Amino acid sequence: SQQGEEDPQALSIQEGENATMNCSYKTSINNLQWYRQNSGRGLVHLILIRSNEREKHSGRLRVTLDTSKKSSSLLITASRAADTASYFCATSPTGTASKLTFGTGTRLQVTL
Amino acid sequence: EAQVTQNPRYLITVTGKKLTVTCSQNMNHEYMSWYRQDPGLGLRQIYYSMNVEVTDKGDVPEGYKVSRKEKRNFPLILESPSPNQTSLYFCATSPGGTGYTFGSGTRLTVV
Numbered sequence: 001s002q003q004g005e006e007d008p009q010a011l012s013i014q015e016g017e018n019a020t021m022n023c024s025y026k027t028s029i030n031n032l033q034w035y036r037q038n039s040g041r042g043l044v045h046l047i048l049i050r051s052n053e054r055e056k057h058s059g060r061l062r063v064t065l066d067t068s069k070k071s072s073s074l075l076i077t078a079s080r081a082a083d084t085a086s087y088f089c090a091t092s093p094t095g096t097a098s099k100l101t102f103g104t105g106t107r108l109q110v111t112l
Numbered sequence: 113e114a115q116v117t118q119n120p121r122y123l124i125t126v127t128g129k130k131l132t133v134t135c136s137q138n139m140n141h142e143y144m145s146w147y148r149q150d151p152g153l154g155l156r157q158i159y160y161s162m163n164v165e166v167t168d169k170g171d172v173p174e175g176y177k178v179s180r181k182e183k184r185n186f187p188l189i190l191e192s193p194s195p196n197q198t199s200l201y202f203c204a205t206s207p208g209g210t211g212y213t214f215g216s217g218t219r220l221t222v223v
Contacts, residue, residue: 031210042116042202042214043155088154098143098162098209099170104154 005103006089012109019076021106023089024069030092032065032072037086037105046074046087051094079110114139118203118215125193125222133188133218135203141213143206144186145170146178148199149217155202161186162209193222 007022023032031050035043049056049065049072056063062075076083086105093099116137125131135144145160147170157170159178167178175197177189186205190197198221204212 033210033212035212040200040217040219042216043204043212045211045213048210092209098145098160098168100145100157100209100212101171102147102155104152 006087006106008106009104010107010109012111013079015079015081015110015112017079019079019083019108019110021074021087021108023072023074023103025072025089025091025103026070027091028067028094030094030096032063033090033092033100034061034063034072034074035088035090035102037088039085043088076108079108081110081112084108084110114213116203116205116213116215118201118218120218121216122219123221125220127194127222128192131190131193131220133190133201133203133220135186135188135215136184137186137205137213138184139205139207139213140183141205141207142183143209143212144180145204145206145212146176146186146188147202147204148172148197149202150199158188158201193220195222198222 033048034046037043047058060077065072088105090102146158147155149155156172161167161180201218203215206212
C-alpha cells in the first residue's frame, strides 16, 4: 500500500526559481525522508525530519512537517538544471523502524 | 568506497526459470531491504531485514524469497518468475532504518 502521495506529479520550472513539492501520508510516523532519483538510477537520500520536528534545512533544501495534517513539503531554492530528477517522500510508520514506504514521486524538470 | 552492489544490472529470463539477484554492502549496515519500482506505482517494499537471520515481509512479498545468512549479503530469489515480476529492482541498506543507501538497480524482464 502507498503511504505517501506527492503533489504535483510533475513540475516544470526555470533555473533560478524555487520548486515546492508536497507529500501527504496516512498513518502516524517516526520520521519522514525525502529522496531524489535521476532517471532510473538508484535513489539518493536528501534529508530526514523526525516526527517531533517542524522544519529542517540542508543547503538549498527546506523541509517542513505538519503531523496534524499528515503532510510535508520539500522546497528547493534557486533551482539548477542539475536538480532535474524525481523526488520521493518516504515514511517510517510509528513502531516499524525498518519499514519504509515510498510515495509515487514528483518529477521535476528545471530548464535553462 | 561505501557502496551497495547489485548484480546483474540487466536480466532477461523466461517464465518459471529460477533466478537470484544479489545485493552486497560494505558499510556494515544492519538494515537491508528490497524494493521494486513500477511506473505510476512508485517504490514498493518486497522484503526487509533488520539483522542476520531476521527477515520480514514488505508490502508485495508474493513470488519472492530472501535470506540473510551474513550481514553484508541479502539476495532476492524468484523461484518461478512470471511476467508480472518484470520491474526495476533496488536493494537498499541503512545503519538504523533511516537514510538508506540504494544500489544502482536491476532491470528484470520476464518473458
